[in-house]
Amino acid sequence: MTSIATRNLKTGQTKSWSIHKEAELSKQLSSMQAELNKFEKSMLKGFFQWLDKHKDCRFLHWNMRDENFGFFAxxxxxxxxxxxxxxxxxxxxxxxxxxxxxxxxxxxxxHADSRGRKGRIMALAELNNASDQDALPGADEAAAFVNAEYIKMHQSTLRKLDMFANFFERTHEKSLKTKSKWYERNGVHPVVLIEIVKDHPIYTTVIVLSGLAIAAVNFSRFLALFN
Structure with a gap:
């Protein structure tokens, strides 16, 4: 682990931890590479101390679900x-x-943007004209670690945090631009609609309205997570 960052979505206040910052605070930047575990432990200690004070909050994250990449990791x-x-x-x-x-x-x-950078994060940022300056795709982050470019990695973490907050806010406002079709957003498959129109034209309006109701329920569930 080289960097962690959190943001209060209500206030916009950001808190971050990194091995580079820990080495800098210890005035040991010159010997940082030889003592990465020491600074990583200090970084994680700071994060978990902070988490202990905020564990009643809800934490929005991106795919942090397993022991390879996530809270468990x-x-x-x-x-x-x-x-x-x-x-x-x-x-x-x-x-x-x-x-x-x-x-x-x-x-x-x-799963990649127009420049070939892998990851829906990059593609979604491009669709919404959200700044992705300094954000590194997974492969580039791995290369930055190998090259001991820890500041570069921390800048990437902070930028991605900005991007996630942007995605959330646009989702909350229902203004997020996506590649999904109408029927994908509303839970109705076009083949089903075609069959209904052919056999029971009067039901078309009912099904469409049902689709809209599904979307409303989905958004209400999503927004309720943060109430």
Missing amino acids: LEHRFRVLGGKPVELPDDKKVDLARELVALYGRNYAP
């Missing part, structure tokens, strides 16, 4: 380094990536 790594992590209950975690699929369908965004 943070907990596991801190234990390996000798720390005792705070375990955030699952009902306090909201995966924005999954919520977008639930709201807009699986095809809401490509």
Whole structure:
């Protein structure tokens, strides 16, 4: 782990931790590379101390669901380094990536942007003209780690945090631009509509309105998560 960042969606206040910042505070930047575990542990300690004070909040995240990349990974790594992590209950975690699929369908965004950068994060930012300056795709982040470009990685973390907040706000306002079709957003497949129109034309309006009701329920469920 090299950097972590959180933002209060109501106030916009951002809090971040990184191994580079820990080394800088310890006035040991010159010896940082030789003591990465020490600074990583200090970073994680700071994060979990903060989390302990905010564990009643809901945490919006992007695919942080397993031990390779997620809350469990943070907990596991801190234990390996000798720390005792705070375990955030699952009902306090909201995966924005999954919520977008639930709201807009699986095809809401490509898996790469027009420049070939992999990840729906980049593609969704491009669709919405959201700034992605300094944000690194997964492969570039891995390369930055190998090259010990920790500041670059931290800047990427902060930019992605901006992007997630942007996606959430647009979703909340129902203004997020996606690639999903109308029927994907409203839970109605076109083949079903065609059959209904052929056999029972009068039902068309009922089904369409039902689709809109499904969308309203989906958005209400999403917004209720943060009430």
